[in-house]
Amino acid sequence: MKLSRATGTIATLALAVGLTAACGNGGADAGPAAPVSMDEEITLTFAWWGNDDRAARYEKAIDAFEEKYPNITVQTQFQSWDDYWTARSTEAAGSALPDVVQMDAGYVRQYGATGQLAELDGQVGVNLDTDGVDETALASGQIEGRTYAVPVSLNTQSIIYNATLLEELGMEPPADGYTWDDLVQWFADVAEAGAEHDPQVYPVGDMTGNNPWFLQWLVQQGKAPFTDDGQIAFTEEDVQAWADLWAPLRESQAFFPAKRAAQLEPKTGLNSAEVVAEANWDTLMPNYTAELGSDDLELMPIPTGDDGKKMYWHSGVMLSASASSAHPDAAAAFIDFMTNDPQVGEIFGTSKGVPATDAQKDAMTIEEGSPDARLLAYEDARADDVTEPAPVPVEGYGEIEVEMARLSEEMQYGNLDEDQFASQWFAYVQDTVKAE
Known part of the structure; x- marks a missing residue:
């Protein structure tokens, strides 16, 4: 039976992730990427910063993901910005980050260069498609040519x-x-x-x-x-x-x-x-x-x-996978869904930034003349300057x-x-x- 999705305390999540990590190798030791299993019952943990509005949107997006992958359950939690990074620091000390973490460009090196984040390049073309993301934006999630975070929204x-x-x-x-x-x-x-x-x-x-x-x-x-x-x-x-x-x-x-x-x-x-x-x-x-x-x-x-x-382009919101995840293929598939699936663009709109892919931008419902419409027009006009x-x-x-x-x-x-x-x-x- 699938586990229900729930939010929990920092300590509870850290313990759950630690137990998950103990059940498998994950990260660099997980071997080459393989298409995510559609048969194995998988539970992913996902942490992000934000507010109640973002929580409601993520719940809708995760419902759509779980409909596409009925064997995967995503358990979520969120905190305010400051509390979020305090929690991640505590988990990182025990190499127990959630399977997928919302990442900020300012923290990519802190977590990526210290072995806390999974290298995602091996997942590209298997469970993760980054073709729709601007190359200069992708660079903000890379350290010495290795990808540790994928932008899901952009601004400038x-x-x-x-x-x-x-x-x-x-x-x-x-x-x-x-x-x-x-x-x-x-x-x-x-x-x-x-x-x-x-x-x-x-x-x-x-x-x-x-x-x-x-x-x-x-x-x-x-x-x-x-x-x-x-x-x-x-x-x-x-x-x-x-x-x-x-x-x-x-x-x-x-x-x-x-x-x-x-x-x-x-x-x-x-x-x-x-x-x-x-x-x-x-x-x-x-x-x-x-x-x-x-x-x-x-x-x-x-x-x-x-x-x-x-x-x-600045990556307003990025997604990373934990190097200790027991399910790196599923984590990559989740990142791919949040980056590329049109339903996600329709659900979030510009609430966490302009989507990084055209597939999601095209799916948004934008009222002509609205602030969102002016924002998109500004970014389109500045594209040649990037x-x-x-x-x-x-x-x-x-x-x-x-x-x-x-x-x-x-x-x-x-x-x-x-x-x-x-x-x-x-x-x-x-x-x-x-x-x-």
Whole structure:
């Protein structure tokens, strides 16, 4: 009889996975891939981060998977972002990750390079089809050419802006193909116009601590942020140049005040209509639109002038298989289903990002003119600018990113200058990477 699907506590799942792993070899010891068995009764464990809405969608998608594979039962659990990685760290210490784990690009190296994740290349063409996923996006789940995670949704950097506020200021977005210097000037012009608006509005929050944009800026300078073997490739001089780029806006107090931003949390200046623009992943636009309570938000591209057409797809959500799984073939089949099956695209829409495959994008029901429609149109328009693979961060980069934001805030409060920001953050980067 098939076991029922259930959610459980972290400890219960860790014990269950540990028992499963003890029953078979899994991972690299499992031998060559074979088509997933349709006769053997199989139970897979699957963990992911998210909320109740994502849970309901996953349950529908898993029902469809179990209908296709009636001999496989998928047991699930989910946590919030922070709790999720605490749980995975505990399980990894005992080599007992769930059979399939929702993975983030920032953690691929941490779990893949330490033998916790199964290499999936051997499953390609057997239980897993990755032909529909952009090659540069696939690279974000690879370490030294080996695949440890498959993107199931994609996004890219953008500037999300309030078109109504911008029109009230008598301004337009910068022309396509603008440069980073053009962007700084545009923000300055928005700040000047916003000072006369009632109530006052600001162009954007301080960009210095925006780590994803720092990485994107490095790539557009022709510099890889990280080496293939997991080391830092940027220099203190690079950090200094990044901080200096935004210094004129900070000196003129054009940025949205940090104190006011803290007062608004968990909302932002953008979805509170106090800021014209926010530099962030494009897939946040529909959510921000809902939070703002109006349909005023649009998307504009990042700077691509001066030979800067070097954007990359970021894998918003990825899926990995545990190296200790007793059922690597079934785990790969589950990842394949979640990546390629049109039913999954119809169920999730853009709720976890734009699907990584056309089969799922084509299955979505999108209302013309809706935020989702504008998001898809933006990504289609930027596709030719995506020429680079996404950087695969070093181990521990999550802590490094948090420290960058903290030091940037200190600078906003006047406790640090650009030189101190650059030297202190780069020293922290070096210490953290060495500690790993």
